[in-house]
Amino acid sequence: MSLAVAFDNIEKQFGPVRVLHGVSFDLAPSRIYGLIGENGAGKSTDEDPRGL
DSSP: OOOSEEEEEEEEEETTEEEEEEEEEEEOTTOOOOOOOOTTSSHHHHHOTTOO
16 A cells, blocks of 8 residues: 555644654555544644644
């Protein structure tokens, strides 16, 4: 399988609070993906771990 994007060991923190802990996933080309989770689970943070 070829990969369009690969994320490996993403970590993010706001001050002393770590909100992402070693998140890794791969995205294949020509696929549609959805990110599902509870409110406050980190979905938006995971989309832009740079915090821009």
